[in-house]
Amino acid sequence: MSRNDQVTRQWMLLQRLENAKGMTLSQLAASLPEDYACHPRTIRRDLEALQTRFPLVQDRIDGEAYWKLLEGFRNLPTLTFSTTEVLALFFSRNLLKPLEGTYMKDSLDSAFYKVAAAFPAEGLSYVEHLQENFPIRPGPHKVYLRHHRTIEQITRAIVRQHTLQMRYFSASQNRTQERSLDPYRLWYAAGALYLVGYCHERKDVRMFAVDRIRSLAISSNSFQPLPDFDFNAYIQDAFLAMRGKPIDVELLFSPSAASWAKDQIWHPSQRSVLRKDGRLRMTLHVSDTPELLGWILHFASEVQVVRPESLREKLRQEARRILENP
Numbered sequence: 001m002s003r004n005d006q007v008t009r010q011w012m013l014l015q016r017l018e019n020a021k022g023m024t025l026s027q028l029a030a031s032l033p034e035d036y037a038c039h040p041r042t043i044r045r046d047l048e049a050l051q052t053r054f055p056l057v058q059d060r061i062d063g064e065a066y067w068k069l070l071e072g073f074r075n076l077p078t079l080t081f082s083t084t085e086v087l088a089l090f091f092s093r094n095l096l097k098p099l100e101g102t103y104m105k106d107s108l109d110s111a112f113y114k115v116a117a118a119f120p121a122e123g124l125s126y127v128e129h130l131q132e133n134f135p136i137r138p139g140p141h142k143v144y145l146r147h148h149r150t151i152e153q154i155t156r157a158i159v160r161q162h163t164l165q166m167r168y169f170s171a172s173q174n175r176t177q178e179r180s181l182d183p184y185r186l187w188y189a190a191g192a193l194y195l196v197g198y199c200h201e202r203k204d205v206r207m208f209a210v211d212r213i214r215s216l217a218i219s220s221n222s223f224q225p226l227p228d229f230d231f232n233a234y235i236q237d238a239f240l241a242m243r244g245k246p247i248d249v250e251l252l253f254s255p256s257a258a259s260w261a262k263d264q265i266w267h268p269s270q271r272s273v274l275r276k277d278g279r280l281r282m283t284l285h286v287s288d289t290p291e292l293l294g295w296i297l298h299f300a301s302e303v304q305v306v307r308p309e310s311l312r313e314k315l316r317q318e319a320r321r322i323l324e325n326p
Helices: 003-018 025-031 040-050 083-095 103-118 121-132 145-160 231-235 255-261 290-297 309-324
Strands: 056-061 064-069 162-170 175-189 192-199 204-209 213-222 246-253 271-274 280-287 303-307
Touching: 003 025, 003 040, 003 064, 025 040, 025 064, 145 162, 145 175, 145 192, 145 213, 175 204, 175 231, 192 231, 246 255, 246 309, 255 280, 280 290, 290 309, 303 309
Parallel strands: none
Antiparallel strands: 056 064, 162 175, 162 213, 175 192, 192 204, 246 280, 246 303, 271 280
16 A cells, blocks of 8 residues: 555545544445545554544444544634635636636635625625626636546546556547556646656656547556656746757747737746847747747747747748648
8 A cells, every 4th residue: 555545545534524423433444435445443543643633533422433523623714705805716716717627626616616605695796797897718728527537547546656558649640559657747738738657658758638548547556756757847848838859049029029928928938138129039948849839920920030040940831831721
């Protein structure tokens, strides 16, 4: 049993005791999912470990011990929300709409419904009216409602550190492949969810789009992450989500494009200088990928690629292909 399994099981035990006035060791053991089934003696050890951090107590009823959280600790004190705080919850709910179908969004919706149920009807109507004057559009994103089960399996495999067996559709090769993967992270970027992990076939850490996973199974094989793997270092050069060879890019924006390009953060590495003639000089250290090419193209003639020459040539070729399209 891995340390992650133990932590997850203890979290489940706390969750059950939050919603009950008392449970026996046998009841707690029977309430756990099949994947976390264990002997009541193991449950006792878990509860004794939790007792060092939480006010767990025992009551004896008809000679049997019932475990419970100390009265008053099972629920947090009632919180009072102002109108603007509830409005902020409305906004945050919309901002996370791209994660529809994931546990993160489900939890946020659950919290929102609780707040809405306790809010006066007149006040809630006012908040909804305010929201109409401040609409939020999350931008282009994928929908994950039908991938709920896949995300659940991935999350469980990451926590338990178990290898995944999956069938994955490769867009670059236009075919479905069998992959064995040690899952490290679920990453949300550029409106999409990605699974980052060690691919046994490629012998390297790779990234996979969750929506392209055709089937998934958690194996019984456990793994240890590569000791030198640093997730933040792994993604730092990605412009949006795709990774590639890092290059130094210098761009020159026209005065009209500079007026709004200068106030946006496109990448953590960017450095911008507004010139006296109104043009904006921007440098970035990013991966050389189609994402970068597409981003530059959307500025059309309002931007000039100063360097590198290899990127300038790619833009020329792409422009020719656009012109040659029927």
